[in-house]
Amino acid sequence: MNNIPELFGSLVFNREVMKERLPEEVYKSLKHTIQRGDDLDITVANVVAEAMKNWAIEKGATHYTHWFQPMTGITAEKHDSFVTPDGNGNVIMEFSGKELIKGEPDASSFPSGGLRATFEARGYTAWDPTSFAFIKDGSLCIPSVFCSYGGEALDKKTPLLRSMEAVNDQAMRILKLFGTEADHVEPNVGAEQEYFLVDKDIFDRREDLVVCGRTLFGAKPPKGQELEDHYFGAIKPRVSAFMKELDEELWKVGVLSKTKHNEAAPCQHELAPVYSSANTAIDHNQLTMETMKKVAERHGLVCILQEKPFEGVNGSGKHNNWSLSTNKGANLLSPGKKPYDNAQFLLFLCAVIKAVDEHQDLLRISVATAGNDHRLGANEAPPAIVSMFLGDELTAILNAIDEGVPYYGPEKTQMEIGVHVLPTFPKDTTDRNRTSPFAFTGNKFEFRMPGSAMSVAEPNVIINTIVADCLMQFADELENASDFRTALSDLIRRTIKAHKRIIFNGDGYSDDWKREAARRGLLNLPTTADALPLFTSQKNIDLFTRHKVFTEKELRSRQDIMQESYCKIIAIEAITMCDMAGKDILPAVGAYIRHLAETVNAVKAAGMPVPHHTTETLKRLIELSDEMSASLKLLRANAEHAQRNLGNENCGFFCRDSVLPLMLELRRAADEAETITERSFWPFPTYGDLLYYN
Numbered sequence: 272m273n274n275i276p277e278l279f280g281s282l283v284f285n286r287e288v289m290k291e292r293l294p295e296e297v298y299k300s301l302k303h304t305i306q307r308g309d310d311l312d313i314t315v316a317n318v319v320a321e322a323m324k325n326w327a328i329e330k331g332a333t334h335y336t337h338w339f340q341p342m343t344g345i346t347a348e349k350h351d352s353f354v355t356p357d358g359n360g361n362v363i364m365e366f367s368g369k370e371l372i373k374g375e376p377d378a379s380s381f382p383s384g385g386l387r388a389t390f391e392a393r394g395y396t397a398w399d400p401t402s403f404a405f406i407k408d409g410s411l412c413i414p415s416v417f418c419s420y421g422g423e424a425l426d427k428k429t430p431l432l433r434s435m436e437a438v439n440d441q442a443m444r445i446l447k448l449f450g451t452e453a454d455h456v457e458p459n460v461g462a463e464q465e466y467f468l469v470d471k472d473i474f475d476r477r478e479d480l481v482v483c484g485r486t487l488f489g490a491k492p493p494k495g496q497e498l499e500d501h502y503f504g505a506i507k508p509r510v511s512a513f514m515k516e517l518d519e520e521l522w523k524v525g526v527l528s529k530t531k532h533n534e535a536a537p538c539q540h541e542l543a544p545v546y547s548s549a550n551t552a553i554d555h556n557q558l559t560m561e562t563m564k565k566v567a568e569r570h571g572l573v574c575i576l577q578e579k580p581f582e583g584v585n586g587s588g589k590h591n592n593w594s595l596s597t598n599k600g601a602n603l604l605s606p607g608k609k610p611y612d613n614a615q616f617l618l619f620l621c622a623v624i625k626a627v628d629e630h631q632d633l634l635r636i637s638v639a640t641a642g643n644d645h646r647l648g649a650n651e652a653p654p655a656i657v658s659m660f661l662g663d664e665l666t667a668i669l670n671a672i673d674e675g676v677p678y679y680g681p682e683k684t685q686m687e688i689g690v691h692v693l694p695t696f697p698k699d700t701t702d703r704n705r706t707s708p709f710a711f712t713g714n715k716f717e718f719r720m721p722g723s724a725m726s727v728a729e730p731n732v733i734i735n736t737i738v739a740d741c742l743m744q745f746a747d748e749l750e751n752a753s754d755f756r757t758a759l760s761d762l763i764r765r766t767i768k769a770h771k772r773i774i775f776n777g778d779g780y781s782d783d784w785k786r787e788a789a790r791r792g793l794l795n796l797p798t799t800a801d802a803l804p805l806f807t808s809q810k811n812i813d814l815f816t817r818h819k820v821f822t823e824k825e826l827r828s829r830q831d832i833m834q835e836s837y838c839k840i841i842a843i844e845a846i847t848m849c850d851m852a853g854k855d856i857l858p859a860v861g862a863y864i865r866h867l868a869e870t871v872n873a874v875k876a877a878g879m880p881v882p883h884h885t886t887e888t889l890k891r892l893i894e895l896s897d898e899m900s901a902s903l904k905l906l907r908a909n910a911e912h913a914q915r916n917l918g919n920e921n922c923g924f925f926c927r928d929s930v931l932p933l934m935l936e937l938r939r940a941a942d943e944a945e946t947i948t949e950r951s952f953w954p955f956p957t958y959g960d961l962l963y964y965n
């Protein structure tokens with residue numbers, strides 16, 4: 272391989288390139304825009320655009336595009352070439368500051384949840400200078416936000432940037448109280464990405480995978496993940512070649528791809544980057560997902576990002592590691608070594624505890640999609656109930672503070688906040704507690720509910736905003752206190768007492784926990800349909816408008832989009848199932864029934880006793896075939912009803928109650944039929960073929 276440090280970021284217009292190619296004054300001015308959000312002057316933009324264009328052309332680019340993240344959850348781009356006529360029949364390569372700053376894609380076909388009627392297809396993209404431009408497929412990509420002309424956010428990046436601002440504002444107020452030196456606080460994110468790789472030829476022969484990205488039928492193979500032999504197992508050569516190329520592609524565009532390994536399920540893998548500022552991390556995760564798909568095809572593979580592609584083996588998640596750091600390099604979730612730092616750590620910890628407890632609904636909503644619902648609560652992913660894992664030691668320390676009793680750690684200490692250093696508690700390395708939705712892992716929180724296919728923008732918008740809100744309440748109280756230390760101790764104690772019900776260190780998969788969580792009054796929102804209505808509760812409207820993250824209108828539009836997408840996905844899956852059952856499975860089973868019936872007749876004609884196996888199989892297949900056609904009819908009718916009622920707010924409940932259960936019913940019958948139908952009759956590749964390719 273090439274020299275990696277040289278390769279890394281070679282297609283990124285990063286700080287180093289800026290410094291090298293921009294006049295000093297322009298570079299300084301751009302740096303201020305990046306760091307402080309100052310407005311960018313058009314004369315500066317013109318110089319930057321010229322330098323970017325020249326750099327991009329040297330790297331082989333011919334086009335530029337504003338690269339943005341509409342509400343579809345994936346990225347969008349519209350390419351324009353630098354080519355401009357010079358008036359003499361020739362062309363010159365041009366790119367202006369205006370084109371850099373602002374783009375106007377025809378926005379009518381992006382989901383807007385009613386914010387922008389299709390007849391006024393106007394929306395614009397604006398350069399986000401806090402994320403570096405880069406080159407992809409011969410185009411200079413300019414990371415951008417996407418807004419309506421009324422200023423409403425039509426994308427996932429705008430609210431993210433607003434939420435980062437909110438958490439910065441409130442965290443800075445707290446740091447000021449402690450006298451901690453910093454100009455800026457920023458959320459950091461490291462998103463671990465799980466995915467499946469399957470052979471493209473096999474994949475292409477399954478309508479459900481091609482259309483829906485997940486299997487809707489399929490009997491369990493003889494071996495799933497029971498032997499636990501895939502996790503961290505040796506990587507097979509074909510996959511290894513894919514991973515190598517993926518890393519190189521990612522490094523070129525500046526993605527800090529770090530860790531790769533096999534995951535629990537057969538042909539499931541994971542990639543983890545080194546964490547970075549939330550905005551960059553989210554852009555990079557989008558790039559990672561896109562690059563995974565592209566590179567897989569070059570290796571005759573398909574990368575499946577859907578959350579639950581196969582029943583019976585684990586689905587894929589995207590663990591969102593989150594922390595707050597200052598521009599001076601301090602991690603605010605790292606327990607400090609001095610008493611005062613510790614008190615500050617405890618306060619930030621309390622803010623997160625309070626935030627998670629008060630806004631369980633929002634965390635659940637931030638990961639609510641039709642695909643992820645199949646994963647949450649299955650015995651492999653965190654449950655749909657939100658709780659927090661702090662580890663036994665830290666929990667014991669908090670309990671001691673709460674009860675005002677000494678903490679019996681390595682030595683007995685009466686914890687006095689702001690005076691004593693926290694007893695050292697080991698990072699939980701042995702008991703990682705994979706079952707917790709929101710786990711403290713030493714100096715960061717790991718939110719494990721996000722699904723593998725989704726943008727992690729939403730979860731981070733929510734985490735930033737709810738933590739900002741709790742920090743705001745803390746700052747309001749402490750700024751007015753007559754004695755800071757007493758007020759601080761009192762606040763920490765009160766917060767622990769009020770919100771410790773959210774802390775749970777046990778097994779999140781167990782039924783006991785479901786009962787215990789109900790006893791504690793924690794929310795259990797098993798499906799997206801259950802969760803979404805809460806998005807626009809008064810509490811949430813107040814929260815988001817208070818921090819200027821969403822207007823009420825924006826919030827409602829997002830709720831509509833999520834609602835509609837939930838119903839659309841389920842309806843499409845249901846109709847795909849009907850298609851496969853009607854056109855592939857039933858005819859195949861019918862053909863096998865005929866084959867068996869002919870066998871029966873032939874054996875009888877030969878004067879021999881018909882084998883039991885033949886008659887039993889024949890009988891059962893006829894029953895299953897009837898069951899399938901009955902549920903097929905109902906399912907088709909209900910799926911079409913759902914499609915006609917997409918805008919209706921009850922559509923989600925209808926899908927939950929009247930479509931999903933029928934899909935399961937149809938699947939059960941089909942999967943059983945698969946197990947007793949002769950292999951050569953089955954119309955598409957089985958789970959065995961998919962999961963154990965070479």
Ligand code: ADP
Pocket residue numbers: 459460461462463530543544545546592593594595602714715
């Ligand atoms: P695992 O949870 O599988 O053991 P790792 O410990 O390898 O994973 O790291 C998980 C992710 O957390 C990585 O992407 C890493 O960069 C990220 N991470 C580490 N420290 C922080 C931090 N302070 N803030 C945010 N993310 C972090």
Ligand code: MG
Pocket residue numbers: 463590717
């Ligand atoms: Mg992890």
